[in-house]
Structures are given as structure tokens and as C-alpha cells.
Amino acid sequence: MTLHRNDPFIGRVIGGQYRVDDKIGEGGMGAVYRATQLAVSRSVAIKVLRAHVPEIDKAALVHRFRREAMSTSKLRHPNTVSVYDFGETEDGTLYMVLELLDGVTLTELVERHAPLPPERVAYIGKQIAKSLAEAHECGIVHRDLKPDNIFICDYHGDADFTKVMDFGIARLLSGDDARDVTRTGMMVGTPRYIAPEQAMAKKVGPPADLYALGVILYEMLTGRAPFDEESAMALALAHINEPVPPLKLPRYPKHLAEGWQGLVEGLLTKNPKRRPQRSADVANWLAQLELDALRWREQGRSGRWTVTASSPNGEAPSTYEGPSPRSTVTVSRAARPSSSGAWVAVAAFAFMLLGGLFAFVMLSDEAAPAGATAGVVQPPSAASTRPAAAPPPSAASAAVPAAIPPGPQPAAAQASAPRPPPTSVVTIEPDPDPDPDGEIEIVPVATRLHLTSVPPGAFVHLGDDRLCATPCDLELDPTAEGPRVELRFTRRGYRDTSISVGLEPGQERRERVTLTPHRRRKRADKAGAGSLPALRLGP
Structure with missing residues (x-):
């Protein structure tokens, strides 16, 4: 824990029940702290509003903060970060109490591992779409969906459990437009993921969030965003005017690549009325793509019998x-x-x-x-x-192969006749x-591997595939993988470590890997490194 001893909030009890323990990071208009809810000894994150923001009217900022807390607290989907409480301190500081997460942002995941396998992209994207579906049903548009606002954490063994954060610049669609803080005429969002209508400061709805999701899917699949101009203005103009570069997935079979291309191209359509309109439909599409990718992976990697x-x-x-x-x-x-x-x-x-x-x-x-x-x-x-080729084998000499091919059918069984002979x-x-x-x-052909690491919780990769998190057991088929494979172990805060493992049919092996920690570097410019990032409160 790194204590910010000069921070006036460290050690303070907010709202009579939340003791501030440490600062996690800072965002555009606020800071995030790690705190303890004293009544139940629960670790939480507390977001506080900056005291001085010269370029924005304070009254409008306070109003936006309250609107953020009220709207976000209505969301209950497990893929959305939970808001526990919000209020105002004695000195007028506004705060929000949030679920504390441990993991990495999608930005960090993409930077380290992109392009991601299609089944993993579909699984993460499906969860994002489900979070958006609930928000849209409640009349809330995120307006700033991006990898920095998506958190990947290990939740009860699900290493890719996804949480969508920062509905802080969302607005209630059912509200009076004249009183909306983020009204028509104000461009809000991150240029790399902004929808064309949003870049033109037009009124936006759920399709704007789905456009941003399309950009995120494109980036996870390829390792790069469809538009990567240097300036914010050039990025906005590209989203408005430039055709999206074709999504090329040469490593995948045609049916799988075409499924992804159809979805992503539909999400990145310039006209919001021609995009998918419901996040729930996108979630269903991604679920089908996930299933297709898993089937393809199973057929290509583990063999079939x-x-x-x-x-x-x-x-x-x-x-x-x-x-x-x-x-x-x-x-x-x-x-x-x-x-x-x-x-x-x-x-x-x-x-x-x-x-x-x-x-x-x-x-x-x-x-x-x-x-x-x-x-x-x-x-x-x-x-x-036709005479038999060999006498019947004895019970002692009969061996059953791992793959039993279908035998030829008798000629009479193949012929069609009105009456059986x-x-x-x-x-x-x-x-x-x-x-x-x-x-x-069945004679086992797989090699069973018992994998452990120090510390535990390392992801095990084979090529582009993430197989499990240590400690775990794997079964690999030497006929499909070859006599030797290279497994890569990754864990946040530690250097990647690779080992070469020989595979022999029916063999069991135990492998233990000790990871070397990285030298820790402070990242004051990125809020929430290793924990919950700050929620943005404005453009």
C-alpha cells in the first residue's frame, strides 16, 4: 500500500461509516480512494469530486455528479459496477461509494495480449452488451464506453468476468432535454471510440454505445482500432467520413470470419438507424459467435472421435x-x-x-x-x-484404438427396397x-499436466489460447499438439515465463513455475491501476 500522507482524505471517516485508507488514482474530475466500510469491514472504493475545476461551473458539476449517482445506483446487472451509497461530507464534498474491483482494465489486457482469440472476444463482448442492455432499458446511455472503462477481474474462477464502469457522463433519456447537463450541442466521449452522431454533437441514444462496442470488438480481434489518427479532431472526422477498414481475420475459418465481419460492420455503420438497436440482440449474436469459435477450437485442437x-x-x-x-x-x-x-x-x-x-x-x-x-x-x-482376412483375435491381443472409425455398411443395408430381403x-x-x-x-492418448506457479493465479497460454489459471490440470493430445509444446505463464506484476513440455500419450507430468516480479513503477497518470479506475464525470 502506498500512502499519500499529504492527502487530507487519508484516515478520514466519510459519512460516519467509511474510513479512507489509501488513494487508488485520479480521474479527470475526481479521485478514487480505497476505503473500509466500518460496520461490516468491507473494502470499498470511494469516488470524490474535485474541489476546484476552473473551466466548469461548479453548480453544473455538482448537478452532474448527483445525476450520475442517482442513475447509476439503479443498475443491478452483475456486469455493471455496483454503487453502494453516495452523499455529501460536512465541508460540501460530494462522494460516491462503489464496488472495489481487483484486476486489469481492458486497455491493459489488449496492450499485452491482443489479438485475442475469438471465443474470448465474444465472451467479454457478450458481458459488455448485457450490461448495456440493462442500462438502455433504464433509459441510460453510457456515452463514453471504452477499454479504460471496462474492467476484467477473476470472479469465483471466471478469469474474464467483465465489469462496465463509468456511467458518469450518461444522462437520463426520459429527462427534459432543456435541463440535461450533457445536452445536444456538447460533444462528450473519447474520440477513438466515439460514434459519428456523437462526434457531430447530435442527440445520441443506445446505438452510440453499440458503435463504441463495435470499435472495442475490432480492437480486441486485431490489436488496433479501426481509426488511429493522432489528433482528436482527425479521429472525430474519420468516424464521421471515412469507411471502416475491413475486418480481416485470415487465421479463422470462413464461416467464423464472416460472422464477425457481419456483426462488427453492422455496429460500425455511420447511420445510427441502420445499426443494431438493442444491446440484448448483440449479446445473443456474440453468444452464438462464442459457441461457433469454441466448436472450431475444439475440432482443431483437441481432435474428435x-x-x-x-x-x-x-x-x-x-x-x-x-x-x-x-x-x-x-x-x-x-x-x-x-x-x-x-x-x-x-x-x-x-x-x-x-x-x-x-x-x-x-x-x-x-x-x-x-x-x-x-x-x-x-x-x-x-x-x-469375401473371405475374412484374419482369424478372430484373442481377448488378450485385442487393442482398441483411441479413435474408432465408422465401419462400412453392408450393401443390402444401403439399398432401398419396398420390402426387406x-x-x-x-x-x-x-x-x-x-x-x-x-x-x-479406451487407451488414453492425452498427456495430463498438473500446473502450479509461485505465486498462484498465473494464466497459462498455449500460442494465442489462454487455457487456465494456476493451479490447474490440463490434458493435451500429442497427436494434435505435437511431441512438445511451449506454455507461457502470465500474471499481472510479473514477467512472462515460458516452459517447454514434452507430451507422451497417457503420461502425467507436474510442472511448477516461479515467476519473477516486475519492478514497480508509479502510474499517477492512469487512475485505478490494479483496482477500480476513477469514474469520469465529464468530457
Whole structure:
């Protein structure tokens, strides 16, 4: 903790219940402090209004602060920073008590890790859209949505839990425009993320926030904003006049890239009436993109397995697809491929030819004894008359591969006919099998990694993918990842550390990484580094 001993608020009890412990940072018109709510020993953040702001009328500033507190306190969505209390001190200082967060701003996340994987962008963006949806339903427009006002924190194991902050320059759409503090004719917002109508100081609504969200999504996906001019005026003019550079995602499959392009281009449309109008719809779109990205990632990274088997009653084969198996897959005995079945089929067919119609009738009418499995012999085909390639394997020598490819279907099963061909039921005694339940043990192919770090809480990355936070267990498939992978461990305040890990099928390994801390540097120019940034109160 860095104490600002000359700060008059340090050590002071505000509102009779909040003891100010330390200054977190300063914003454009106020400062943020870490404090303790004495009644319940809860850590909170307190935002106070600057005492002197020469360029703005004090009465208007006080009015804006009160409006900010009243409007923001109505928001209850978990992805929106909570406002616990607000009031005025004895000496006339206005304050607001906020939820204290621990994590990083989206600005810091993008600076360190962009471009982010599409599923991560969708997950963070979905939460932002949900926060905006509640605010818009309450008649509140954020007006200054940007990565600095979005906080990423670890919440009950969710390392990308997102909080939208700083509805401080929002205004109530239901209020009288003549009395609104941020009225038409006053441009409010950050130029890099400002909507065209907002840059022209026109009246804005929810589509302005969605335009800013489109810029943020573009930046997370590519590592750069669509417009990056140096001056605020040039940025505003670019948003008004210049076409948005195409969103290029060459590393992703066509269907995924087109889904992102359609959403982002729609959000960045110049005309606000042609943008999506509801944040809830955008959240749903992002949820679908997240699902698509996860499916693509699962197929490309972890491999897939397929089990094709006929059901015991002889119905059509059923296929199950899923991630690479880890332990046991249960398949009914009738579905298990067996070369002994082919030998029995050939013998039965020969017996039919020699025995004639009498043997056919007698065998058809005979009931199969209990415990036997009925095998269905189809009419002759090229496949059925072909001799078996090898004798049936013994139970000791039969190994089941990790991937079970679907077997070829008989020719008669593939042909369509109005009536099924005649069949003969042949009694087949079950083979002696030490596995009476019909469970097939799948040989594990993944390498199981137990990862820890000092200190804990480090993110583990494989390429562009963030896999987990330590301590954690991973299973990586050597057939998909290769015999060796490089894992990168990152944690705020520490240097990135990489290790090379060998992968062998079925192996378990334990890896422990000790992180080296960065030299701490004061960042007085950025409010809320490492904790809740100050809420902006104006342009």
C-alpha cells in the first residue's frame, strides 16, 4: 500500500461509516480512494469530486455528479459496477461509494495480449452488451464506453468476468432535454471510440454505445482500432467520413470470419438507424459467435472421435461425436465389431445353400437360447462372400484404438427396397469375455499436466489460447499438439515465463513455475491501476 500522507482524505471517516485508507488514482474530475466500510469491514472504493475545476461551473458539476449517482445506483446487472451509497461530507464534498474491483482494465489486457482469440472476444463482448442492455432499458446511455472503462477481474474462477464502469457522463433519456447537463450541442466521449452522431454533437441514444462496442470488438480481434489518427479532431472526422477498414481475420475459418465481419460492420455503420438497436440482440449474436469459435477450437485442437454402432435391436447405426475420450466409452455388445461374426456369417450362408429350404425354415422358427446374441445374415453380396482376412483375435491381443472409425455398411443395408430381403437367424454363442458389461476401455492418448506457479493465479497460454489459471490440470493430445509444446505463464506484476513440455500419450507430468516480479513503477497518470479506475464525470 502506498500512502499519500499529504492527502487530507487519508484516515478520514466519510459519512460516519467509511474510513479512507489509501488513494487508488485520479480521474479527470475526481479521485478514487480505497476505503473500509466500518460496520461490516468491507473494502470499498470511494469516488470524490474535485474541489476546484476552473473551466466548469461548479453548480453544473455538482448537478452532474448527483445525476450520475442517482442513475447509476439503479443498475443491478452483475456486469455493471455496483454503487453502494453516495452523499455529501460536512465541508460540501460530494462522494460516491462503489464496488472495489481487483484486476486489469481492458486497455491493459489488449496492450499485452491482443489479438485475442475469438471465443474470448465474444465472451467479454457478450458481458459488455448485457450490461448495456440493462442500462438502455433504464433509459441510460453510457456515452463514453471504452477499454479504460471496462474492467476484467477473476470472479469465483471466471478469469474474464467483465465489469462496465463509468456511467458518469450518461444522462437520463426520459429527462427534459432543456435541463440535461450533457445536452445536444456538447460533444462528450473519447474520440477513438466515439460514434459519428456523437462526434457531430447530435442527440445520441443506445446505438452510440453499440458503435463504441463495435470499435472495442475490432480492437480486441486485431490489436488496433479501426481509426488511429493522432489528433482528436482527425479521429472525430474519420468516424464521421471515412469507411471502416475491413475486418480481416485470415487465421479463422470462413464461416467464423464472416460472422464477425457481419456483426462488427453492422455496429460500425455511420447511420445510427441502420445499426443494431438493442444491446440484448448483440449479446445473443456474440453468444452464438462464442459457441461457433469454441466448436472450431475444439475440432482443431483437441481432435474428435467417432463411434458408429448398430443398436441391439438392429436399427440404423447411431453416431456420437465429441472431444477425445479420457476414460471409458460404453458400447452395446451387439455393436462391437468382431471378425468371428464374419466367419459365422460365411458358414451360415454355406449351410443355407446346402440345406435348402428345409434348413431355412427350421432355423427361422427356432428360438435363440437365453444368453445368445442374434446375428442377422443378409443375402449374398460381394462383401459377404469375401473371405475374412484374419482369424478372430484373442481377448488378450485385442487393442482398441483411441479413435474408432465408422465401419462400412453392408450393401443390402444401403439399398432401398419396398420390402426387406429375407433373413435367417443364426444362433451365435457369445465369446468368452472378461468384460461382461460390454465396456470398451479406451487407451488414453492425452498427456495430463498438473500446473502450479509461485505465486498462484498465473494464466497459462498455449500460442494465442489462454487455457487456465494456476493451479490447474490440463490434458493435451500429442497427436494434435505435437511431441512438445511451449506454455507461457502470465500474471499481472510479473514477467512472462515460458516452459517447454514434452507430451507422451497417457503420461502425467507436474510442472511448477516461479515467476519473477516486475519492478514497480508509479502510474499517477492512469487512475485505478490494479483496482477500480476513477469514474469520469465529464468530457
